[in-house]
Amino acid sequence: MSRAYSGIRESRPYTYNDLGGHSLPIAEDYTKKCLKNADRSFTQGLQCQQINSITALISLESSVFIVHSPQGCAGCVSMAADGYRVGQAHRGVRLVKSPRVIVTNLDQNDIILGGEKKLREAISLAVERYAPKLVFVFTSCASGIIGDDVDAITRDLQKDHGALLVPIHCDGFKSKICASGFDAAFIAIQKYILPREKQPKQKGLVNLFAPTSISYKDQLEIERMLGLLGVEVNYIPFYSSLEKIRRIPSAEASTSICKVFADEFMKDLEEDYGIPFAHTVMPIGVRNTDKWFLGIAKILGKEKEAREYVQKEHDRVLPQLADIKKRLQGKRVFICGGTGRSFAAAALIDDFGMKLVGLETPTYDLDAQIDIEYLNGIHRDYVVDVANMQPFEQVNLVNRLKPDVFIGVPAWSARFGIPTTHVLDPKRATMGYDGILYLGNKIANQVENPGFNKKLSAYARLPYRQSWYESDAFKFIKTCEE
Ligand code: SF4
Known part of the structure; x- marks a missing residue:
């Protein structure tokens, strides 16, 4: 791993979380590098980065998700779990599964005496009960504050288990930007799952990064569009698998469905495995769909074909608007x-x-x-x-x-x-x-x-x-x- 990105979005230069005003002066101040850092002296609850880490991975096959936290931290998982169940039904899965989510339920005693025993038990029980290929362990504010050494525990238990144990450092207090949770998930994939060495390239294979919230209809449409460029899509991590993750380094190019999803990860893939990437916009609306499609086509050297397709679609859709x-x-x-x-x-x-x-x-x-x-x-x-x-x-x-x-x-x-x-x-x-x-x-x-x-x-x-x-x-x- 060559680049050292912390996974905390605030650490990137000229990034602001607390700002209010009018678009013209804000853009002007940003250009002049005059935008001032600020903070809210009063704030309501923020969306936590932990749920973004969980949501990013929740549709991965043969996986268990252990949330090392008090029970409340995992409250939002029900929304992601519902999306996953509906997503399976749309994808033709007859026996729809719930995601295997386990919370260690840290309580007052654990906060004083440490929660490592509970985590060890949770990992062992999860492997015994579900025989997964992947076990993700998500940290929380509580586990971070008491200093439970999640890396050491997973490293220690890895010897005894066939499943790959992957700690994800997404303690809520580390970042006020919930997209940092996506970065935490990708940093863990990079560190614990991907091979260190460069892999032989597979012609036409493209990594497509997207969260689980992408509908099946959208997935099919994006796949159809990329198919016009002669591409085989490697979906990561939505409705994906350990095997597909391991194919990431063999790809010819990468792109993402969302501007803040895997953008830092794609930079790492370029540096570590020489995979170029298109980082543009989300393909919603005429301008953005054009920009997204032409962006990945350019990387693949297929701009001419893409422009012809875009023109055809404009001729078809614009009159209907x-x-x-x-x-x-x-x-x-x-x-x-x-x-x-x-x-x-x-x-x-x-x-x-x-x-x-x-x-x-x-x-x-x-x-x-x-x-x-x-x-x-x-x-x-x-x-x-x-x-x-x-x-x-x-x-x-x-x-x-x-x-x-x-x-x-x-x-x-x-x-x-x-x-x-x-x-x-x-x-x-x-x-x-x-x-x-x-x-x-x-x-x-x-x-x-x-x-x-x-x-x-x-x-x-x-x-x-x-x-x-x-x-x-x-x-x-x-x-x-x-
Ligand atoms: S990890 Fe921290 S910020 Fe996130 S839900 Fe738990 S207590 Fe709240």
Whole structure:
């Protein structure tokens, strides 16, 4: 391993987690390297990086996932487990399985006396009960604070077990950026599973990195598109296996479905195994689908074929957007989402003639800057809230900006009675050229049918005082100089 990336996204230069303002001055300050580091003097709960590590790997075949933590840390796993079960059903699996997740349930005694005994027992029982090929052990704030030596335990037990034991260091307190959890998972794959030596290359094999939230429809579409370039897709780590992971170094090229997924890992693969990669955007919307497809085609030397295909798809799909545009033209949109999808959605709405008024995203870095510069050319000045969760800021902004539609997790904004929808759909087609038509119709249908949210607003109240709505949404974001 040549490059030493810590797996903590904050360690990358010019990365910001706490930021609020308008897109034009933010982009300008970033260019001049004048954006100041800041922190929130008040914050609500953040999404933890541990769940991203677990979610990234949860659909791997023949695997057990041991979460070395108090029970509550694994609470969010139910959502990932549901996605995995539905994903199997969509992929034609008749006997749908639940993921094998075990929590060591660290309690007060373990915090004082150490939890290593529980972890040893959990690993041995998991191997005995499920006979897996892979056992992942996820660390937590608690195991990190008490200093349980998870690496030493897995190393020690590895002698006695056939299953490969893989510790993943994803203690929540290490990073405020939940995408660091993806990096922790890939660092572990690199360290514990991949061979050290370079492997003979397999012509046409391409690593496609994607999280489990990718729908089967999207998987098929991406596979079809890459097939046009004569590519065999090696899916990692979604619905993948130990054998497929071991093929990673033989690939001719790599790409990812999301801008913040495996981006650092692909840099390592290039350095360690000479695998070039395309790091572009999420293929949602016309601009992003073009950019994503042409990006990987360029790496493979197939740009000409890709351009011909893109032109054909434009000729087919763009006329069909006219009807959707009539329904959505000029509608004002607030978008909230993970880094990859929020920027993809902001580019997508331009296909329908909609206008961005607010964008909430977890991180601002060089990749975000590239997207914001593009978006500033279309939507001009809009509000940017760089926040991992923080619904109190979101409701303040939505109340102030009064968008015609909200795109993102609707739990809070729906209570204003405005139409809400999302572009993260693990069950349907959202990517590629047909995905544009599906998402356009979905957004238009929501805009035209706001009845449910209107009723909700009459009965469900948000827990904030009027004085908060009259305050500056970013009043708790303090730069280091304040
Ligand atoms: S690892 Fe830490 S931040 Fe993550 S859920 Fe557990 S206690 Fe919370």
